[in-house]
Amino acid sequence: xxxxxxxxxxxxxxxxxxxxxxxxxxxxxxxxxxxxxxxxxxxxxxxxxxxxxxxxxxxxxxxxxxxxxxxxxxxxxxxxxxxxxxxxxxxxxxxxxxxxxxxxxxxxxxxxxxx
Amino acid sequence: xxxxxxxxxxxxxxxxxxxxxxxxxxxxxxxxxxxxxxxxxxxxxxxxxxxxxxxxxxxxxxxxxxxxxxxxxxxxxxxxxxxxxxxxxxxxxxxxxxxxxxxxxxxxxxxx
Numbered sequence: 101x102x103x104x105x106x107x108x109x110x111x112x113x114x115x116x117x118x119x120x121x122x123x124x125x126x127x128x129x130x131x132x133x134x135x136x137x138x139x140x141x142x143x144x145x146x147x148x149x150x151x152x153x154x155x156x157x158x159x160x161x162x163x164x165x166x167x168x169x170x171x172x173x174x175x176x177x178x179x180x181x182x183x184x185x186x187x188x189x190x191x192x193x194x195x196x197x198x199x200x201x202x203x204x205x206x207x208x209x210x211x212x213x214x215x
Numbered sequence: 216x217x218x219x220x221x222x223x224x225x226x227x228x229x230x231x232x233x234x235x236x237x238x239x240x241x242x243x244x245x246x247x248x249x250x251x252x253x254x255x256x257x258x259x260x261x262x263x264x265x266x267x268x269x270x271x272x273x274x275x276x277x278x279x280x281x282x283x284x285x286x287x288x289x290x291x292x293x294x295x296x297x298x299x300x301x302x303x304x305x306x307x308x309x310x311x312x313x314x315x316x317x318x319x320x321x322x323x324x325x326x327x
Contacts, residue, residue, distance in 0.1 A: 106258075132314070134314065134315075143303070143317060143318075143319040143320050144259070144303070144317050146314075146317075149314055191256075193258045193259075195315075203247075203249050203261050203264050203305075203315075204305075204315055205261065206251075206258040206259050206260065207258060208257075208258055209257065209258040211256075
């Protein structure tokens, strides 16, 4: 399957700081990238859908000014958690797909801990 | 009604048995269906995709799709302890571009 690389795998940051997470499609051009958040023992929660060159579409209840998404190229999308707080501590996962009606491939995930 | 529903489990089966995981979806126009496996603390990995009614087999895994009844299932033959994970059903709904809708997942426990 296609390879999606997410970086970093884990990060610890101080409350009030910002953290940037990168999601790269290594062997294909991703028309769309998705960002999910997953709290312990809960299912994936879609945060936003990101299309290259356009503004991300955020799910209801997700603050777009807090979770900044940039999809500058067909192989890279970034999620920046701004002014992070302990309640933002979670497992953030990106996925990417390259065609309509195809499966999505997931990055390894980033475990964020805000202290 | 949730768009994609799964029994959260846990589903416990003995080693060597067949594990049967079920998923129902609400959008009758859905075209593509996927099963992902997620180990604790890891991101999901794709196991199977199925697009037409019937069975699709890949090794120990068989996906079954019944569009008339709006359900999709995953059978795991000769279950192994390493199959213990959460299994996510995902549906590509009609007119949703390439955005998958996930079920809540079923936790499978295979006991030695």
